[in-house]
Each structure stands twice: as structure tokens, then as C-alpha cells.
Amino acid sequence: MLSSITDEAPVRQTGPGLGIKRAIDIVVAGTALVATAPILISAALAIRAFNGTPVLFRHARPGRGSTPFTLLKFRTMRPAGEGGPHSPGRLTALGRLLRRTSVDELPQLFNVLKGEMSLVGPRPLLMEYLPRYTPSQARRQEVLPGITGWAVVNGRNALSWDEKFALDVWYVDHWTPWLDVKILIKTMGLVLAGRGVSPDDGALMPEFKGARDD
Numbered sequence: 001m002l003s004s005i006t007d008e009a010p011v012r013q014t015g016p017g018l019g020i021k022r023a024i025d026i027v028v029a030g031t032a033l034v035a036t037a038p039i040l041i042s043a044a045l046a047i048r049a050f051n052g053t054p055v056l057f058r059h060a061r062p063g064r065g066s067t068p069f070t071l072l073k074f075r076t077m078r079p080a081g082e083g084g085p086h087s088p089g090r091l092t093a094l095g096r097l098l099r100r101t102s103v104d105e106l107p108q109l110f111n112v113l114k115g116e117m118s119l120v121g122p123r124p125l126l127m128e129y130l131p132r133y134t135p136s137q138a139r140r141q142e143v144l145p146g147i148t149g150w151a152v153v154n155g156r157n158a159l160s161w162d163e164k165f166a167l168d169v170w171y172v173d174h175w176t177p178w179l180d181v182k183i184l185i186k187t188m189g190l191v192l193a194g195r196g197v198s199p200d201d202g203a204l205m206p207e208f209k210g211a212r213d214d
Contacts, residue, residue: 020177025119028184029112036106043074043103050094051075056107061124064144069116071124072107074098102191108147120180121146122168125208132210133165140168143175150179153186161208 033040047055057075060068076095091099098104111117117124124145130138150171151164159167171179 017175017177021118021120021180022115024177024180025112028119029109032106033109033113039103040106043098043106046094047075047098051078051092060127061145062127062130062141063116063124064141066130066141068127069111069124071117072110074104074107076104105147112147116144118144118146118180120149120183122149122171123152129208132208134210136169137165139172140165142172148183148187150183153183153190161206 044055054075057071057073057077059071061071063069076092076098077090078092095104108117112119121144122140130141133140149168151159151167154167155163
């Protein structure tokens with residue numbers, strides 16, 4: 001079933017608008033990496049000192065068309081054997097701070113520059129979730145995953161899985177470069193309010209076990 005999703009998922013976001021989206025990604029991600037370099041270095045040193053190695057969390061996630069890529073984040077959790085794979089108890093004190101300030105997401109700017117992610121799009125979930133998607137839910141794979149997205153600025157982890165997927169598919173169907181700008185502005189508001197954007201990558205959510213297609 002995974003192969004059928006990967007082979008058949010169409011790719012959205014084409015035409016001149018896609019060029020604008022990519023230009024925004026490159027300019028903003030590159031500028032942000034330069035501007036936040038002291039924060040990146042400080043976070044890496046703090047993680048190494050208090051949580052040990054590895055500093056970065058690397059994990060295979062499905063990208064556009066369900067093609068796998070390696071997601072980069074600062075490590076915020078204890079190893080999977082400590083507290084269970086979906087246990088909030090795995091989150092360290094430093095990790096909680098990094099998530100609240102969204103600093104843990106900054107390494108994904110490298111994913112954006114490589115073209116594996118966009119600044120805005122559905123959050124990249126787990127590879128094992130792909131066969132559990134309904135046909136409508138699988139449509140979230142038609143676009144690049146994002147650091148932030150429509151579901152992030154409309155509820156984040158307060159939403160159910162079904163609500164998240166509905167918002168992701170709405171974004172796929174209604175995307176424009178200007179919607180991306182709107183989402184980025186809303187995201188900045190969340191970050192400045194101290195609410196962060198570490199949203200729906202499943203780390204603190206109940207495991208997605210599948211849902212019927214409405």
C-alpha cells in the first residue's frame with residue numbers, strides 16, 4: 001500500500017506561483033540561518049552539555065509524493081526506550097524550552113534550502129503512517145512538507161488527527177504564495193507569544209492508527 005501511495009500521489013504547486021514559493025523559501029531560510037547562527041550554536045552546545053549526543057534528531061519522513069527525506073531537528077527527547085515512543089515523559093527540560101521557543105525547528109531550514117521541505121506546508125509525519133491514510137488524507141503528500149502550516153496556525157496539538165488532515169488537504173486545494181505569507185505572519189505571532197510552532201510531528205500526539213474516509 002505504501003508503494004501505491006508513493007507511485008500515484010500527484011504533485012501540486014506548479015507554475016509561476018511555485019517559483020515565487022521557492023524564492024521565498026531560499027531567501028527567508030538563508031537569511032534566518034545567518035541571523036540565528038548564534039542561537040544555533042548555543043542550542044547545540046547546551047544539548048551536548050545537558051542531554052549528551054547526538055545533538056541533532058535525524059529521522060526519515062515522507063516528502064512530496066511520499067519520497068523519503070531525512071528530517072533535521074535539535075534533539076529534545078530522551079531515547080525511545082525511556083517512556084515509550086509517544087510519551088510526554090521523554091521530553092527533557094531543555095527540550096521543552098527549545099520547543100516552546102521553536103528553536104528545535106531551526107535545523108529544518110537546511111531541509112528547506114535543499115528543497116526537501118518548504119517553509120510552509122503540511123507537517124512531515126512518520127513513514128509508517130502512510131499506509132494508514134485514507135485517500136483524502138494521502139493528498140497531503142501532494143505538496144512539500146513545511147516547518148509551519150495551516151494546521152499549525154489553526155490549533156496545533158489541540159486538534160484531532162482528523163482535523164489536522166482536513167486542514168492539510170484544505171491547504172493543498174487553496175494554496176497560493178500569498179496564503180504562505182499569511183501563514184508565516186501568523187506563525188511569527190505564535191513564536192513571539194511564546195507558543196512555539198513544534199506542532200504535529202506526532203512526537204507528543206497519540207499514535208495515528210488510521211481513520212475512516214468521510
